[in-house]
Amino acid sequence: MYEYIVEMRNITKRFPGIVANDNITIQIKKGEIYAILGENGAGKSTLMSILFGMYEPDEGEIWIRGEKVKILSPNHAAKLNIGMVHQHFKLVSNYTVTENIILGVEPIKKLFGIIPYVDIKGANEKVAELSKKYGLKVDPTQKIEDMDVSLQQRVEILKMLYREAEILIFDEPTALLTPQETDYLLKIIEELRNGGKTIILISHKLEEIKRVADRCAILRKGKLIDVLDVKTASTKTMANLMVGREVSLEIEKKPAKFGDVVLEVENLSVRNQDNVEVVKNVSFKIHSGEIFAIAGVAGNGQVELADAIAGLTEISNGTIKLNGEDISHYTVRERTIKGISYIPEDRQTYGLILDFTLAENLALKDYYKEPFCQKGKLNKDVINEYGRKLIEKYDIRSSLGVNTKVRQMSGGNQQKAIVAREIELDSPLMIFVQPTRGLDVGAIENIQKMIVEERDKGKAILLVSLELDEIMNIADTIAIIYNGEILKVAPKEELTVEEVGEYMMGVTA
Amino acid sequence: MSEKTINKKKENTFIRIILKLVGNEKWQHITIPILLILLSFIAASIIILILGKNPLMAIYNLFQGAGIFPKPSYAAHKSMLTDFLSLLNYMTPMIFASLAVAIALKGGLFNIGVSGQMLLAGFIATITIGYSNLNWGLAKPLVLIVGMVAGGILGGLIGFLKYKFNINEVVSSIMFNYIVEYVLSFFIHSYYIDPVSRQSRYISDASRLTLVNVELFGLKMDISIGFIIAIILAVVLKRFFDKSRVGFEIKAVGANPKGAKYAGINVGKTIILTMTLSGVFAGLAGVTYYLGYFASIQPKTLASVGFDGVAVALLGNTNPYGIIASSFLISIIDRGSNYMNSMAGVRKEIASVITGMILLFSACNAYIQHKIRMKKDKLEHVAGKEHEE
Numbered sequence: 001m002y003e004y005i006v007e008m009r010n011i012t013k014r015f016p017g018i019v020a021n022d023n024i025t026i027q028i029k030k031g032e033i034y035a036i037l038g039e040n041g042a043g044k045s046t047l048m049s050i051l052f053g054m055y056e057p058d059e060g061e062i063w064i065r066g067e068k069v070k071i072l073s074p075n076h077a078a079k080l081n082i083g084m085v086h087q088h089f090k091l092v093s094n095y096t097v098t099e100n101i102i103l104g105v106e107p108i109k110k111l112f113g114i115i116p117y118v119d120i121k122g123a124n125e126k127v128a129e130l131s132k133k134y135g136l137k138v139d140p141t142q143k144i145e146d147m148d149v150s151l152q153q154r155v156e157i158l159k160m161l162y163r164e165a166e167i168l169i170f171d172e173p174t175a176l177l178t179p180q181e182t183d184y185l186l187k188i189i190e191e192l193r194n195g196g197k198t199i200i201l202i203s204h205k206l207e208e209i210k211r212v213a214d215r216c217a218i219l220r221k222g223k224l225i226d227v228l229d230v231k232t233a234s235t236k237t238m239a240n241l242m243v244g245r246e247v248s249l250e251i252e253k254k255p256a257k258f259g260d261v262v263l264e265v266e267n268l269s270v271r272n273q274d275n276v277e278v279v280k281n282v283s284f285k286i287h288s289g290e291i292f293a294i295a296g297v298a299g300n301g302q303v304e305l306a307d308a309i310a311g312l313t314e315i316s317n318g319t320i321k322l323n324g325e326d327i328s329h330y331t332v333r334e335r336t337i338k339g340i341s342y343i344p345e346d347r348q349t350y351g352l353i354l355d356f357t358l359a360e361n362l363a364l365k366d367y368y369k370e371p372f373c374q375k376g377k378l379n380k381d382v383i384n385e386y387g388r389k390l391i392e393k394y395d396i397r398s399s400l401g402v403n404t405k406v407r408q409m410s411g412g413n414q415q416k417a418i419v420a421r422e423i424e425l426d427s428p429l430m431i432f433v434q435p436t437r438g439l440d441v442g443a444i445e446n447i448q449k450m451i452v453e454e455r456d457k458g459k460a461i462l463l464v465s466l467e468l469d470e471i472m473n474i475a476d477t478i479a480i481i482y483n484g485e486i487l488k489v490a491p492k493e494e495l496t497v498e499e500v501g502e503y504m505m506g507v508t509a
Numbered sequence: 510m511s512e513k514t515i516n517k518k519k520e521n522t523f524i525r526i527i528l529k530l531v532g533n534e535k536w537q538h539i540t541i542p543i544l545l546i547l548l549s550f551i552a553a554s555i556i557i558l559i560l561g562k563n564p565l566m567a568i569y570n571l572f573q574g575a576g577i578f579p580k581p582s583y584a585a586h587k588s589m590l591t592d593f594l595s596l597l598n599y600m601t602p603m604i605f606a607s608l609a610v611a612i613a614l615k616g617g618l619f620n621i622g623v624s625g626q627m628l629l630a631g632f633i634a635t636i637t638i639g640y641s642n643l644n645w646g647l648a649k650p651l652v653l654i655v656g657m658v659a660g661g662i663l664g665g666l667i668g669f670l671k672y673k674f675n676i677n678e679v680v681s682s683i684m685f686n687y688i689v690e691y692v693l694s695f696f697i698h699s700y701y702i703d704p705v706s707r708q709s710r711y712i713s714d715a716s717r718l719t720l721v722n723v724e725l726f727g728l729k730m731d732i733s734i735g736f737i738i739a740i741i742l743a744v745v746l747k748r749f750f751d752k753s754r755v756g757f758e759i760k761a762v763g764a765n766p767k768g769a770k771y772a773g774i775n776v777g778k779t780i781i782l783t784m785t786l787s788g789v790f791a792g793l794a795g796v797t798y799y800l801g802y803f804a805s806i807q808p809k810t811l812a813s814v815g816f817d818g819v820a821v822a823l824l825g826n827t828n829p830y831g832i833i834a835s836s837f838l839i840s841i842i843d844r845g846s847n848y849m850n851s852m853a854g855v856r857k858e859i860a861s862v863i864t865g866m867i868l869l870f871s872a873c874n875a876y877i878q879h880k881i882r883m884k885k886d887k888l889e890h891v892a893g894k895e896h897e898e
Contacts, residue, residue: 310771312770312771331773331775332770332771332772332773333773333774333775336773342771344771349765349767349768350767350768350771351768351771352765352768353761353764353765353768353769353772354764354765355764355765356760356761356764360757364761364768364772365772365773367754367757368754373754376753376754376755377752377753377754378752378753378754378757380752
């Protein structure tokens with residue numbers, strides 16, 4: 001018998017210019033939920049990619065079930081009953097659930113004993129059975145393109161289970177989920193553990209580790225800092241160890257001092273491409289020195305609302321006034337000049353031009369102005385100088401400084417670049433949509449602090465977030481959006497987390 | 510030491526030599542294409558060998574025919590310089606056409622309608638200026654201007670259709686190719702036909718952009734005015750995309766239209782502008798082709814150089830300087846093929862095979878770059894380990 005189902009001994013992995021994993025040893029027992037905690041770029045994903053056979057370690061040994069192994073490929077890992085749910089799903093969108101699951105391991109039957117065919121029916125039954133056993137609620141015959149993110153993730157889980165994986169690796173599984181979906185997923189993970197599976201959970205979210213994990217390894221800058229027993233360790237200790245300094249989970253805020261009305265939205269309606277009304281007759285006001293947060297479950301019109309104010313989407317009805325001026329039909333650039341900063345939800349599609357350099361992206365909203373551009377000619381020196389200044393000020397990390405192609409930067413640093421650019425615009429109205437999505441505690445703390453600082457400078461801030469904690473943490477006024485309508489607007493002090501949660505689900509009573 | 514390790518050592522030395530040549534990332538955008546072109550000539554040589562001919566001779570003949578190396582004998586009033594100048598004359602429309610494709614590609618658009626724009630520009634310049642009695646000082650600049658305007662309008666129209674009605678520019682430009690080809694054939698047949706040659710009547714010498722049979726140093730040669738303009742405009746275009754605000758906006762729309770819109774760029778306007786600019790260059794290709802390299806228009810045919818421009822632009826990595834180099838190379842192969850055929854007995858179609866190979870290999874550019882990086886990392890790592898031991 002073996003003591004540990006997975007043992008990674010003295011693993012070292014180097015990439016050009018960086019040691020991603022430096023002599024890391026972890027030992028995982030059968031039937032536990034083992035969390036791996038670390039900031040963006042701490043080496044969590046590299047370590048798990050090694051276990052899943054995607055990278056070969058430069059040094060160190062891997063032992064599975066008491067036997068020394070060399071894992072050469074993900075297929076090889078699958079043979080060792082190791083499965084992984086990646087951050088970005090690997091599913092064929094116009095195939096059904098079952099078709100996706102059996103892809104590559106199709107059960108073959110023979111018609112009349114000679115003509116081979118794929119036994120979809122049998123596979124459907126098996127998938128349905130697995131789904132039922134672990135409470136996944138997945139319909140085997142549904143197509144992937146008709147499913148939301150959380151269901152797709154469960155298909156990935158089923159895929160591992162179908163292949164009889166015993167060791168399940170989850171790579172930041174809750175990054176794209178709403179609070180409710182996260183809840184559900186964590187329950188599933190516990191269910192899987194109770195069913196005898198071993199779970200490795202990569203995450204930088206402390207609450208969920210605290211909730212489900214048994215033990216937790218903390219990585220920082222490629223080194224193993226500590227392995228903690230989650231039951232006895234506090235979230236605070238874990239956060240400090242992970243970031244390497246004192247982190248305050250609560251943002252200190254002075255009481256808000258509201259000034260004049262900056263943004264006034266009246267009876268605003270927006271229709272989407274299919275001509276469905278996604279924002280319905282919304283009205284609200286934001287004052288200078290106010291953080292106005294819109295809470296809501298994803299897909300309830302908050303992104304369209306923000307897009308409409310920033311000018312990316314046309315409105316079908318109503319008016320938008322900025323400092324008393326009707327800007328409802330201004331172009332994006334006119335609005336930027338009038339004073340709107342916008343951090344969009346989808347940073348890679350909207351917020352950045354990935355094939356441009358970091359300096360160019362940092363100047364993306366100013367490039368046409370003096371001194372960046374004189375008489376139609378761009379001044380690269382000024383642009384680069386400005387880039388260097390922002391990189392320094394906002395601690396944006398990249399391999400080649402201002403000349404780095406943004407595509408090659410990590411998600412967290414891409415986000416920092418957008419935040420830097422938009423805050424530097426110094427606009428009276430700042431729209432932040434999910435500004436801390438996908439960031440680690442340290443970076444979240446910094447960005448939240450910056451938002452509060454901007455408020456104290458007298459900016460009006462519209463914050464759209466799916467993270468209820470974030471909203472409760474920094475908002476002055478909370479509006480809850482449900483199905484395109486604003487159900488409730490109230491000062492933060494008058495609402496409890498539970499009340500906001502209920503409104504988010506559409507309960508108005 | 511076993512044989513295996515010796516072989517391994519040998520292999521490593523070989524890889525090291527290759528890496529030494531093309532490993533420097535700063536120069537890779539030049540060194541890798543050169544390596545790939547060499548590889549494609551090697552591959553073509555194998556084919557010529559299989560055909561039972563001497564590949565070195567064939568390739569040498571190819572360059573002789575194009576005027577890069579001297580031929581053993583020349584006709585009266587001809588020399589290597591004559592051949593070389595007609596190579597430049599041949600190459601001029603190709604540079605313009607490829608630049609037209611490259612401009613569109615930078616803006617995320619695919620202008621497959623360069624041939625149609627060329628024909629329209631060539632036709633309008635022919636009937637307005639080519640058949641007029643204007644003297645050369647007036648006629649030549651006017652031909653250029655009329656060509657640019659005509660090409661620009663057709664290109665801009667394609668951009669407008671995309672912006673206004675969301676019509677894919679590939680579809681509309683192919684349609685315009687047909688429309689221009691057949692409508693203009695009708696006019697040429699009806700009004701401008703030369704009954705003997707079955708082509709449009711020749712234009713006046715004053716309006717022609719190539720000076721034909723100029724006597725210099727006792728030689729007769731064709732001097733292309735367009736070539737000089739092409740080189741100047743390529744340099745201007747390079748600076749335009751590197752330095753100007755509008756160039757930046759075109760590249761932004763090409764790289765990410767949604768991001769460009771978010772940044773406040775007027776995407777629709779930029780699309781129209783990009784296609785207009787592309788059309789202007791296609792127009793220049795048209796006038797240097799129909800009123801330069803030729804002096805008449807053959808009805809019911811589109812110039813193949815408009816389509817070759819796509820390949821040449823890609824081979825030049827949409828960089829104007831790269832395009833000058835790739836046009837030069839492709840022109841040599843085109844121009845030298847006849848001479849290769851007669852001297853080495855290698856059929857001229859083999860020249861097209863070589864062109865095809867170059868394009869095929871150049872499509873692997875990114876892959877090769879990736880491979881080299883991997884090898885470099887590995888070797889450096891091995892070297893590091895050996896050092897430690």
